[in-house]
Amino acid sequence: MELPRLLDGRLKIRHLILVDALTKQGSVVGAAAALHVTQPVATRSLHEVEEILGVTLYERGPRGVTPTVFGEAFTEHARAVLAQLAQAGRHVDELAGASRGTTVVGTHLAGSNMLLPAAIAQLKAKRPLLTVVVREGTPESLLVELEAGRIDMIVGRLTAPSNESVTRTSLYKESICLVVRAEHPLAAANVRELSELVDYPWILPGVETVLRRELEQFFSRHSLPMPENRVECTSFLTVRHLLVETDAIAAMPSLISRDDLRLTALPFALEPVGHSVGLTVSKGRRLSPSAIALVDELRSVSTHMPGKRESASLSE
Known part of the structure; x- marks a missing residue:
């Protein structure tokens, strides 16, 4: 019986690792650096796997590579195989x-x-x-x-x-609340309108996050622009330090500020923002x-x- 072409011995695990890195990094240079190999080695390996499959996995451009429909599909399968191998290694280690x-x-x-x-x-x-x-x-x-x-x-x-x-x-379930330092000018204030807050510095999640999109919708519903004086950050340690040291406001999960004596949540409802x-x-x-x-x-x-x-x- 003729073996399937992916099982005839030509396809190596290094090919799967390369495809994963290429799709993740978006360039041969980036993939080579991530895998600690030279660019010619990465290029040669890419040519090998494309020859084995008989299709073009990536469109080459001046700024890098973009997966074709074949590349996207093969990346998904390559990652599944690598995941199973990693799982197998950990499982054997545990049994041993x-x-x-x-x-x-x-x-x-x-x-x-x-x-x-x-x-x-x-x-x-x-x-x-x-x-x-x-x-x-x-x-x-x-x-x-x-x-x-x-x-x-x-x-x-x-x-x-x-x-x-x-x-x-x-x-x-956890709600989202507006958090400031305990000594913040707003900490003892009875804030009723979002307009009272927009002139303060804000710490916002990155534009790629769902919470950021929800906050943008929240401001829009109140007919207000997003704060111009802002830092965009998702690192809790950085966010906390900025909150403690400045008059910034941050939208954060409510449990984060609950047991932190240096932070306090403003009594201002962000409904329906929660998760x-x-x-x-x-x-x-x-x-x-x-x-x-x-x-x-x-x-x-x-x-x-x-x-x-x-x-x-x-x-x-």
Whole structure:
């Protein structure tokens, strides 16, 4: 029986890694740098995989490469294969007792201040030799990492329903509030109108985030432009430092300021801006025992979170 062309021995794992990097970096130079190989080596490998497949995977341009329809499709499959191989390696390590288990979790602002740390603390109390790797990023970048198998799960705001690639499970509801430093001039004021706030400096999430789009809609509903004096940032440490040291205002998950004595939430309603915090995992990829253990602790901690409701997949 004739072997399928992708199983005839010509296609190598390095080809899959290169395709993943090319699509992510958008250029041969960027992919070569990310993989620590020379540009000629990366170019030669790309020619090899295109010859094996018999199609053009990328359109070459003066500013880089753009995946063709074949490139987009093959990237998806390449990332799925790499994810399975990474999962297999961790699973074998766990069964052999070599690393005592490792799970990699991606997180962004919502959930990173209370839910995830508490779950990790509970997990380490029970399994001290299990390693948890936490990676921060934007929701969009973390989805790429999840698809490629570089992380096992994402903990944070759920911005879309489950689909054919991922399963999203809500753990609790959390509102968004306007946060300032405790000694801020507005801290003791009875703010009633959004117009009273626009002249202050603001810290806003990046334009690529759902929260930013919701805030833009909120300002629009009040017939006001977005604040001109602003910093755009999604790093909690940077946001907190700016809040503490300046008169800036930030829209943040309510639980972040609740136990921070140097911050306070303004009594100003941002309805209907709010969200579900939960878990995003890859559909069709089995979690490792270590990842399952962390998921169990996340569910346990979430039962005590304000705004908790019965967990449910957002496919409903």
